Amino acid sequence: MTPALPLAVLGLVDAAFSGFRAYAGRDARIRKHRAVVRSALRGLAVGAVLLLAPALTAGGVLLTAADRARTYAALADGGIGYLLPLALYAAAVLLSLAAYFILPFRASTLAMVIGLGPLTLLRPLAVGIACLGALADGGGRASLLVGAVAGAAVLCVEPIVHRRWYADVLHHRPGQ
Template identity: 85%
Template sequence: MNPAVPALALEVLGLADAAFSGFRAYAGRDARIRKHRAVARAALRGLAVGAVTLLAPALTAGGVLLAAEDRARAYSLLADGAIGYLVPLALYAAAVLLSLAAYFVLPFRAGTLAMVVGPGPLTLLRPVVLGIACLGAFAGSGAGSLLVGAVAGLAVLCVEPFVHRHWYAQVLTADRSLRAGA
């Protein structure tokens, strides 16, 4: 397998996760019925922040390669680590996509149940899945892959709090001041 394939798959998963993180940072902040533009803007904000934060693992991988005595072997180990990192994330992404597909395909009540049972708990499991992915990277390739995987995991976990604080925290502050003055 071409070593670029797992890296590209991880990048796509990271950017998709960043877009969902932007949406989650915005979710519940707006009571309007038609908010497609705001949802799209929130997802794009998450995507933009994710694109920047995902530079960190790429730079870390570059540093690991530059510091290695045998760069070809280090590259091979990083590629193996990427596969070990990708497997749990791909299973997690499949579960999320299955829940979303059920929401859109099933009747209203069953689709709503799929959303409550699927993405809600799965969102809480994101850090655990990233930890398992780090173990997969380490088991396949050692400390260099673990370092790159940990930096990548921290990068994707930082997107939602950053988007929330940068664009949506003011809304909560305004709500609190309105309630305090009422």
């Protein structure tokens, strides 16, 4: 099994959430469904472009490899090692989101504070552990390279979306 598709799906879902996080808290309107969807789509678009980098890196590694079959197998093994920690992280995020949407108001707020808040801060650590998983699962340096490029790509989505669309929102004053 090639882990490329599940990793791409996780990366794109993370990018959509990153777009939302770049926007969150910057708009005091009550009805902001359109703005939330727009911010998630912006994150998705930026993430789709940035996730071309690890795909191109993997393609370059394969094209320059002396033994492409063995390199492909190593990249697949490393991809599985990369996927496992991220799947655990995603499961924890989904559990926190489910608690947020299902529980009563106070409990859902607690789920947000003790679940989603810290998990957001742990994203870079999860990516680092995923890189180590790619290396430890037999992927070697090639998988570590592709994993590091992919990790950098997903961690750059939120700052890019924020800078491109939302940075000036904080400095905008009515009447100016």
